[in-house]
Amino acid sequence: MIRKIQHIGVAVRSLSDAIPFYRDVLGLTFLGIEEVAEQKVRTAIFRVGESTIEVLETTSPDGPVGKFLEKNGEGIHHLCLGVDDAATALAHAKEKGVRLIDETPRTGVHGMKIGFLHPKSTFGVLTEFAQEGEEP
Secondary structure (H helix, E strand, C coil): CEEEEEEEEEECCCHHHHHHHHHHHCCCEEEEEEEEHHHCEEEEEEEECCEEEEEEEECCCCCHHHHHHHHHCCEEEEEEEEECCHHHHHHHHHHCCCCECCCCCEECHHHCEEEEECHHHCCCCCEEEEECCCCC
């Protein structure tokens, strides 16, 4: 069911400040910026082997990343696991008693089908399932 760590999401206050660190200091391949209006976020994506790092900047203080930054400051926001079928993975987690944020998948970066597990059920780590196939 879980194939790999698809990406790690890192919340930052400014993409323009963060991009040079990941691109120039760490030397990661910069794949571009994408906005996901539904989630009120802009993401800068960097390739790390078979995985990526998504650097997240809120487009609204009342969005999920905006609320995270207000409460926690900058840092790791979530862990995303690549799965064959996001709907099946969410249903399986729910059957096992995991509290879900998303009962059904929604659209994420690159059109991937995604769904989140609540951090209160995952030892404090916001965990995402992403159905692969549309990623860069």
